[in-house]
Amino acid sequence: MASWLPLLWLLGLLPGNGYTRLTRATRPSTQAGGGSLYSLKVTLEEPRCNDPTACQLSASKKTLLCSFEVLYELGRHSLLRQDCGAVDTKMKDDKNETFSSFLPLLNRDSLSQEFSVKMVSLFKYFVTTYNRTYKTEEEAQWRMSVFINNMVRAQKIQALDRGTAQYGVTKFSDLTEEEFRTIYLNPLLKEGLGKKMRLAKSLDDPAPPEWDWRNKGAVTKVKNQGMCGSCWAFSVTGNVEGQWFLKRGDLLSLSEQELVDCDKVDKACMGGLPSNAYSAIKTLGGLETEDDYSYSGHLQTCNFSADKVKVYINDSVELGRNEQNMAAWLAKKGPISIAINAFGMQFYRRGISHPLRLLCSPWFIDHAVLLVGYGNRSDVPFWAIKNSWGTDWGEEGYYYLHRGSGACGVNIMASSAVVN
Incomplete structure (x- = not known):
């Protein structure tokens, strides 16, 4: 465990940090080639908030299933990917319609027909609203798959947010997480x-x-x-x-x-x-x-x-x-x-x-x-x-x-x- 304790600390997952309690973790795996890639899967339980002026949490605890990918290269850690879902939470859209919780991402055959129809309709709305054009039919299909993946991600974020924020379709909804980070964010900070x-x-x-x-x-x-x-x-x-x-x-x-x-x-x-x-x-x-x-x-x-x-x-x-x-x-x-x-x-x-x-x-x-x-x-x-x-x-x-x-x-x- 000592070899990956620094990763838990970096992600804020160590027991006693006041935010989460680690209940289960699988040992990270490393891959050679320009650095080490750590894949960490954990089950986390968030305790009740002791300071109601700082965080508006419900009285019941939330159990989260999370996966993280962290690249260690040239002495620095970079968070490449993170995905968490609440075990006891369902995801709702702006119209309060409930999706099946935590659907398999981009396994389109496994998605319900109702969900697929909804996503196709929502993608058409996105394309029209933000005036998107794609060079080929293949690119359009790829962007729609990215869009569906992003809508599932957005609903997970929505389910876990403790504020009043609403998440959903934006002008960035057809970009992968890596594309969005690379184009719009600032890794030097x-x-x-x-x-x-x-x-x-x-x-x-x-x-x-x-x-x-x-x-x-x-x-x-x-x-x-x-x-x-x-x-x-x-x-x-x-x-x-x-x-x-x-x-x-x-x-x-x-x-x-x-x-x-x-x-x-x-x-x-x-x-x-x-x-x-x-x-x-x-x-x-x-x-x-x-x-x-x-x-x-x-x-x-x-x-x-x-x-x-x-x-x-x-x-x-x-x-x-x-x-x-x-x-x-x-x-x-x-x-x-x-x-x-x-x-x-x-x-x-x-x-x-x-x-x-x-x-x-x-x-x-x-x-x-x-x-x-x-x-x-x-x-x-x-x-x-x-x-x-x-x-x-x-x-x-x-x-x-x-x-x-x-x-x-x-x-x-x-x-x-x-x-x-």
């Missing part, structure tokens, strides 16, 4: 190897009950990073836009493309770190506006012009991990650049997301976003998060995540530029 920043001074003032910078003019419209893992650039420019507004009174839409092209420490569409981006802005001398340096969604030759700089920063700071302090800082200082684990976001439609910690581990943060506010909906505390996947995703481009429980690592990598 979990490595945390960026430039070190000084720690921000804590504030004495308590956090107001709610706050939203969108209502106070500090947030630009939702943008779209396209098929490029440049979320880190959007998170940072969103933060700088808010900082500049608070200090200078002007809300300017700033250039993410400048960072994609000219930040030579980060890796453009292959990912980056906010801390490196702040440093690049200081080194370059500032940021141009979106109008002067427009977004293309792919790496280009750096076309930065010092004469067109409209905004500069003086420094950057890292925030502590206490969420109450984060809320107080946000209310007084402005929107915050953060990074989170994007578990479930491929299928997120609306509501407050609150995944189980083992499914949305803070050790696997892979998406940078912008914290713009916080509050409560029907006594459920949330963070309001500006995403960069366009307004046709989520709640008009926004994501709402449970506040106060460290959900999905929301408090792990919080930072801000400083404008004097």
Whole structure:
């Protein structure tokens, strides 16, 4: 057991962690070839929640059947795949129709006729709604099989969510998990190897009950990073836009493309770190506006012009991990650049997301976003998060995540530029 204890720790599965109790595990198998692939199957039992202000759990315990695939390569662990289902939970769609629990994935012969007809109809709706076209009939059939697989995944996520979120059809529903991760997410965030920043001074003032910078003019419209893992650039420019507004009174839409092209420490569409981006802005001398340096969604030759700089920063700071302090800082200082684990976001439609910690581990943060506010909906505390996947995703481009429980690592990598 000692050889795979580190994997259990990495996934947050060790007994006594306050979230899950390991009841059964099969020994991981390793495969050679550029690294070691660990396949771990476990039965987990989640205890009752002892803090009702942090997690809204039902009184009964949930028993989960989970499988994980973790790649160990060059001294680092990468979570490739995870799948959990509640033994005692059935899955419901938006119309409250119940599917058979945990159907065999993509074994189409084993699916009921009713389920197959429903999925075909839903796929046609998806194709029409998001204007999808495929080159061949074979590709269309493949994408439909991926779509069906994803709908089963989305229903599992729905069944296990402890918040009010709804999951289902989105514009990403015909992408495999690997495609979605590769195109839209940021693998460099979990490595945390960026430039070190000084720690921000804590504030004495308590956090107001709610706050939203969108209502106070500090947030630009939702943008779209396209098929490029440049979320880190959007998170940072969103933060700088808010900082500049608070200090200078002007809300300017700033250039993410400048960072994609000219930040030579980060890796453009292959990912980056906010801390490196702040440093690049200081080194370059500032940021141009979106109008002067427009977004293309792919790496280009750096076309930065010092004469067109409209905004500069003086420094950057890292925030502590206490969420109450984060809320107080946000209310007084402005929107915050953060990074989170994007578990479930491929299928997120609306509501407050609150995944189980083992499914949305803070050790696997892979998406940078912008914290713009916080509050409560029907006594459920949330963070309001500006995403960069366009307004046709989520709640008009926004994501709402449970506040106060460290959900999905929301408090792990919080930072801000400083404008004097």
